[in-house]
Amino acid sequence: MERAYEYFLLDLRNEYRLTEIFEPSRIMVFFKASLVITTYQRIGLIQLGSFYRDEKKYDSAIKQYKIALKIQDNHVKISELNYHLGYCYDEQQEYNLAIEHYKRALAIFETTRDDLMLIPLYTSIGKCYKKKQDCTTAIEYFKKALELISNDNDDIQICELYDNISSCYYITEQYHRALEYSTKSLFIKENNVHLNIYDLKVIAHFNHFVGLCYSKMEQYDLAIHYFNKMLKMWEQYPSFLDVGFKVHENIATMYMKKKQYHLAIEHYKKELVVSKDQYDNTDLHVKIGECYQRTYNYELAVLHYKTALEVLKNTDDDDDNDDDIIQYLMMTTAHLYFKVNQYDSAVEWYTKVLNMTDESSIEHSKAVNGIAKVWYEKRNYEQSWSFCSKSMNNDFEKFEIYGKIFHYYGEQIFAYNCFVKSIQILSSSPIMPHYRKKYIKRIQKALNQLK
Numbered sequence: 339m340e341r342a343y344e345y346f347l348l349d350l351r352n353e354y355r356l357t358e359i360f361e362p363s364r365i366m367v368f369f370k371a372s373l374v375i376t377t378y379q380r381i382g383l384i385q386l387g388s389f390y391r392d393e394k395k396y397d398s399a400i401k402q403y404k405i406a407l408k409i410q411d412n413h414v415k416i417s418e419l420n421y422h423l424g425y426c427y428d429e430q431q432e433y434n435l436a437i438e439h440y441k442r443a444l445a446i447f448e449t450t451r452d453d454l455m456l457i458p459l460y461t462s463i464g465k466c467y468k469k470k471q472d473c474t475t476a477i478e479y480f481k482k483a484l485e486l487i488s489n490d491n492d493d494i495q496i497c498e499l500y501d502n503i504s505s506c507y508y509i510t511e512q513y514h515r516a517l518e519y520s521t522k523s524l525f526i527k528e529n530n531v532h533l534n535i536y537d538l539k540v541i542a543h544f545n546h547f548v549g550l551c552y553s554k555m556e557q558y559d560l561a562i563h564y565f566n567k568m569l570k571m572w573e574q575y576p577s578f579l580d581v582g583f584k585v586h587e588n589i590a591t592m593y594m595k596k597k598q599y600h601l602a603i604e605h606y607k608k609e610l611v612v613s614k615d616q617y618d619n620t621d622l623h624v625k626i627g628e629c630y631q632r633t634y635n636y637e638l639a640v641l642h643y644k645t646a647l648e649v650l651k652n653t654d655d656d657d658d659n660d661d662d663i664i665q666y667l668m669m670t671t672a673h674l675y676f677k678v679n680q681y682d683s684a685v686e687w688y689t690k691v692l693n694m695t696d697e698s699s700i701e702h703s704k705a706v707n708g709i710a711k712v713w714y715e716k717r718n719y720e721q722s723w724s725f726c727s728k729s730m731n732n733d734f735e736k737f738e739i740y741g742k743i744f745h746y747y748g749e750q751i752f753a754y755n756c757f758v759k760s761i762q763i764l765s766s767s768p769i770m771p772h773y774r775k776k777y778i779k780r781i782q783k784a785l786n787q788l789k
Contacts, residue, residue, distance in 0.1 A: 383402050383403075383405055383406035383409075384402075384403070384406050384415070384418075384419065384422075386402045387399045387400075387401075387402035387403040387406065387422060388422065390402060391422065391425070391426060394429070396426040396427075396429055396430050399422070399426050400423060400426050400427070403419050403422050403423050403426070404423070406419055407419045407420070407423075413446050414446075414450075416442075416446065417442070417443040417446035417447055417455070418443070420439040420440070420442040420443035420446075421439070421440065421443040421455070421458075421459065423435075423439040424436045424437070424438075424439035424440035424443065424462065425462070427439060428440075428462065428465075428466060431469075433466045433467075433469055433470050434470075436462075436466050437463055437466045437467070440459055440462055440463045440466070441463065443455070443459055444456070444459045444460075444463070447459060453486045453487075456482075456483075456486060457483050457486050457487055457495065458483075460479045460480070460482045460483035460486075461479070461480065461483045461495075461498070461499065461502075463479045464476045464477070464478075464479035464480040464483065464502060465502065467479065468502065468505075468506055471509075473506035473507075473509050473510045474510070476502070476506050477503055477506050477507070480499050480502050480503045480506070481499075481503065483495075483499055484496070484499045484500075484503075487499075493526050493530065496523075496526065497523045497526050497527060500519045500520070500522050500523035500526075501519075501520070501523050501544075503519045504516045504517075504518075504519035504520035504523065504547070505547075507519065508547075508550070508551065508554075511554070513551050513554040513555050514555065516551050517548065517551040517552070517555070520544065520547055520548050520551060521548060523544065524541065524544045524545070524548060527540060527541050527544065528541060535575070535577075538571065538575060539575070541571070542567075542568045542571040542572065542575075543568070543583070545564045545565070545567040545568040545571070546564070546565065546568045546583050546585060546588075548564045549561045549562075549563075549564035549565040549567075549568070549588065550588070552564060553588065553591070553592060556595075558592040558593075558595050558596050559596075561588075561592050562589055562592045562593070565585050565588050565589045565592070566589070568583070568585055569585055569586075569589075572585070584609060584613070586605040586606070586608040586609035586612060587605070587606065587609040587622065587625075589605045590602040590603075590604075590605035590606040590609065590625070591625075593605065594625070594628075594629065597632075599629040599630075599632055599633050600633070602625075602629050603626055603629045603630070606622050606625055606626045606629070607626065609622055610622050610623075610626075618649065618653065619649065620646045620649045620650055620663070621646075623642045623643070623645045623646035623649065624642070624643065624646050624663070624667065626642045627639045627640070627641075627642035627643045627646065627670075630642065631670075631674065636674040636677055636678050637678070639674055640671050640674050640675070643667045643670060643671050643674075644671065646663075646667055647664060647667050647668070647671075650663065650664055650667075661694070664694070665691055665694065665695060665701045668687050668690050668691045668694075669687075669688075669691050669701060669704060669705065669708070671687045672684045672685075672686075672687030672688040672690075672691065672705070672708055673708065675687060676708065676711065676712060676715075679715075681712045681715065681716060684708065684712050685709055685712050688705040688706075688708040688709045688712070689705075689709070691704075691705035692705045692706065700733075703733050703736070704733065704735075706725050706726075706728050706736075707725070707726065707733055707735045707736050707739065709725045710722045710723075710725035710726045710736070710739050711735070711739060713725060714739055714742065714743070719743050719746060719747075722739065722743060723743055726739050726740055726743075733763070734760040734761075734763040734764045734777065734781075735760070736760075737756045737757070737759045737760035737763065738756070738757065738760045738780075738781055738784070740752075740753075740756040741753045741754075741755075741756035741757040741760065741781075741784060742784065744756060745784070745787070745788060750788050753788055754785065754788055757781050757784055757785045757788075758785075760781050761778055761781055761782070764777055764778055764781070765778075
């Protein structure tokens with residue numbers, strides 16, 4: 339209230355020749371009661387609305403603007419009031435109402451060709467549509483604004499529009515177009531002769547965005563180049579460091595795509611250091627484990643899978659997705675123990691999966707088949723058969739093991755039928771094609787060994 343008093347007192351004293359200073363509450367009452375007569379009071383309503391707007395009391399601001407709108411007959415003021423109303427609704431996340439009032443203002447300013455008002459209106463409408471996830475319409479309005487300022491050499495406004503357009507294209511997965519506008523913006527920013535620390539931080543973030551565009555386009559070397567540019571700026575200006583960008587993780591993912599696993603591991607581990615105690619790093623340990631697994635370093639892979647399991651066990655979240663990850667990690671750990679012939683450890687981890695899964699689930703069936711494979715490798719065929727029989731799901735590995743056991747006992751027809759059944763299941767399985775081809779080749783080899 340005291341701010342309102344200071345805000346309006348001078349105007350009130352000039353208008354009504356007040357010679358004494360009233361209490362702030364009396365001044366406001368007096369001011370509100372006098373707002374229905376002259377053009378001057380109409381302006382006072384706008385001032386009052388703007389005061390409430392600056393105080394972020396948008397409901398009160400809207401009320402005053404609407405009263406002023408009803409008694410206003412000046413087209414310019416009407417358009418300005420609609421702009422103010424649009425702004426207030428925008429801040430309240432009432433985007434449909436914001437667009438409605440912005441467009442009412444736009445209709446007047448388009449007839450007067452007032453570019454100084456058209457530019458912010460086009461931009462504001464574009465932002466509202468972007469927030470409504472209507473990026474196509476948003477781009478249309480951003481480009482209208484861009485047409486009006488592209489010749490005015492207003493780098494700040496041009497970059498803002500480039501940034502909005504590029505992010506809209508990114509959201510709609512038009513990465514080539516996103517890259518086109520983001521690189522334009524980055525070029526202007528980097529060639530600004532009056533760079534300050536904030537500008538440099540923005541440039542660092544934009545290098546990251548350009549890197550993301552290249553990563554989506556599967557141009558991994560260029561993605562790494564721009565991610566590294568951001569890292570260098572972080573090293574030069576440590577205050578820019580923001581773990582939310584996960585730059586080392588992004589670089590590691592690019593190296594993983596390039597199958598350069600040693601470099602991927604290096605950057606995943608750097609991300610572990612940067613992100614320490616900042617966010618859940620379970621996924622990083624899983625990815626490091628996957629890299630070690632792909633380089634056949636199974637012991638280190640298991641170490642990181644177990645670390646990920648420990649992190650998950652110590653979290654308080656009751657997330658169903660965590661159960662899926664835990665099952666995956668346990669199953670993979672069991673599988674890797676099997677790979678290095680540590681059969682007792684493999685059975686231990688397969689059993690953990692059995693204890694936390696429903697008998698009808700695919701993971702349960704896979705764990706049963708895993709134990710069956712262990713017993714098969716230990717040449718205990720009765721135990722292997724027993725575990726295979728426990729699972730009645732259509733699992734290709736189960737029928738493959740059946741085929742091997744029948745082959746061992748000389749039952750060639752049964753073995754043949756099991757191998758064929760396994761291939762039939764694989765042919766309609768949702769697993770990745772290169773794995774399907776690999777498994778079918780393995781079973782076909784077993785088929786060829788039948789006499």
